[in-house]
Amino acid sequence: MNSFFARRYVITGIFVALCLVLLVRLFYMQIMDDKYLLASKSNVVRRYIVYPARGPILDRHGKIMVQNVPVFDITVLPREVKPFDTTLFCKLLGIDKEGFDKRFNKAVKYSPYLQSVFEKQVPLNVWASFQERLPEFPGFDVQRRTMRTYPDSTAAQFLGYIGEVTDRDIEKSGGFYRPGDYIGRSGVERAYEDLLRGQRGVRNVLVDSRNVQKGSFANGAFDTSAVAGERLISSLDSKLQKLGEQLMKNKVGSIVAIEPSTGEILAFVSSPTYDPNIMVEKGKGNVISAMYNDPYSPFLVRPIQAYYSPGSSFKPLDALIALQEGIITPQTTFFCPHYYQAGNHRVGCEHFDGVTDLRKGISQSCNTYFCNVFDRLINAHGPKNTATTYGAWREKVNNFGFGVKLDVDLPHERRGLVPTPLYYDNRFGKNHWRSSSVISLAIGQGELLATPLQMANIECTIANRGFYFKPHLIKAIGDKNVIKKEFTEKHYVGVDSNYFHPVIDGMQDVVDHGTAADSRIPGIVMCGKTGTVQNPHGKNHSVFVGFAPRDNPKIAIAVVVENAGYGASWAAPIASFMVEKYLKDSITRRPSGIDLHRYMNANLLPPTPAQIKAQKQRQDSLRRLMKDTSRKRTDTLEKPRVQLKSAGNNNRRDTMAKLYAARLKRREDAE
The missing domain is CATH 3.40.710.10 (DD-peptidase/beta-lactamase superfamily)
Structure with a gap:
């Protein structure tokens, strides 16, 4: 009897323990870990960031100094990538296999469950060709955005430039920026970043298993519109x-x-x-x-x-x-x-x-x-x-x-x-x-x-x-x-x-x-x-x-x-x-x-330091050349003098020898 009750408590305890494990796991999956939520959502809904146009900058008379041009980013969701023709993919984007692997590994490192930029600033003609074959590349998508252009190519230090955000920029922004975003790095672009950047929007789109868009999710009830950046009128003429x-x-x-x-x-x-x-x-x-x-x-x-x-x-x-x-x-x-x-x-x-x-x-x-x-x-x-x-x-x-x-x-x-x-x-x-x-x-x-x-x-x-x-x-x-x-x-x-x-x-x-x-x-x-x-x-x-x-x-x-x-x-x-x-x-x-x-x-x-150094070397070389030339000239002048002196000594010796020989001959004749 005691043995029966003991077994009953053991079985009950095991059952309760299993239930607790399942409950904890469910709590972790639903509350603590969002990868399953992200994965389920991405199967039917694509969340597209709508990037606002950055605010234009005009001169004091209304002439455009900075404006925007459309470009396209190729994005990737690593979890959904399946085997495909990478040779064709690389050919369409104009990259090599090594470049593909480098970009993909970077995206996986960021997050297998979140979309990130794979290739930036794809021009319109490349985007058109890639868009036609997009269903052949599961996990990849196209994101439209704008980039800066400077019609007159002037006032570079005043206008400044933008650059891709760093991890530090993302951290300082409290999550406003995401990898692949751009931020003002210098000049007015940096000083007025908060006004120029605008506010991002979101567009939720239904997709099928082949990543083909099937329309707006919930008739756009959860979409938000992008707000363009403020226009700045500069004081420059x-x-x-x-x-x-x-x-x-x-x-x-x-x-x-x-x-x-x-x-x-x-x-x-x-x-x-x-x-x-x-x-x-x-x-x-x-x-x-x-x-x-x-x-x-x-x-x-x-x-x-x-x-x-x-x-x-x-x-x-x-x-x-x-x-x-x-x-x-x-x-x-x-x-x-x-x-x-x-x-x-x-x-x-x-x-x-x-x-x-x-x-x-x-x-x-x-x-x-x-x-x-x-x-x-x-x-x-x-x-x-x-x-x-x-x-x-x-x-x-x-x-x-x-x-x-x-x-x-x-x-x-x-x-x-x-x-x-x-x-x-x-x-x-x-x-x-x-x-x-x-x-x-x-x-x-x-x-x-x-x-x-x-x-x-x-x-x-x-x-x-x-x-x-x-x-x-x-x-x-x-x-x-x-x-x-x-x-x-x-x-x-x-x-x-x-x-x-x-x-x-x-x-x-x-x-x-x-x-x-x-x-x-x-x-x-x-x-x-x-x-x-x-x-x-x-x-x-x-x-x-x-x-x-x-x-x-x-x-x-x-x-x-x-x-x-x-x-x-x-x-x-x-x-x-x-x-x-x-x-x-x-x-x-x-x-x-x-x-x-x-x-x-x-x-x-x-002159630059390198030019000054080269000039000094030329001057030193010229100085050495002049010194060598001067020495050679001196040697050339001294040699004839030595030769003349030597010739003079020889002639003197010859004359003395002849005189001495003549004197001996006279003495002999006299004897």
């Missing part, structure tokens, strides 16, 4: 941008032009540049790698990332601070003997300017005048308070946008450099430096560094007589033309408007009859300042900043041409062409004879 890129071809440098009354950037030239269309082509990896290794760095966004000493273009800013502080007046004069004595060293001046006031100091770019101004500024409270006074001066310079970010609507903007007092304390020792120690700052040299955008923004401030709007590249967003509030706020620099007039007088003289007189534009009053910036790595940089017209200015500009020499020689003429093109939509011949095509066709690319 396409014609002006194109002219700037032509003028900077085969040159290294930058052009930034801004509308002073709004802060809208009209031209954003970074040279060398590249065709943005290559960044969306298949096989772009090798091209990108080559550009990263290019010694001229085409990926460097020079308007906001390249550092230059502002040179003499900084002098008007220093004059404005001195006027505001009451250190000088427009009538204050200093005597220029062709140099300025700063302690135990001299700062040279290009001219012997003699007695010089503010207006003449600006128009003639007198180093002596501005060294005196800077000395008075820094010593305003005595030499013992140099660090404190310098710190106050630095803050005033920062107010103009030097040494701080302007927060332009692009990623990776750099702040420039206006050194802190601590920097000089560490360099010279605390309380062991004076105005003469940092006198190079007076003429925009030394440690002072700025981006071309900052230089152009200073000109906006001067043109506006004391304030600027934050420089920006997108002027309106969407169909409602929304303007960001931050772009409409004035930023005052702390200098009264009446102090700008004498500085502007001097800047007008620069173009009318000063250092930039050759770049004077007929019928346009342009105010500017040339700069010849010392470059420790080669020839000086050519710099020009300015604005036009003088009254009610429409354009402010900064031009930097690396290794080009004087500011008047290259940067000023290029700026004058840009200004006239924007104001008149044409370019006239200058009275000085400056020719537009000469500046477009000139090649001012500095």
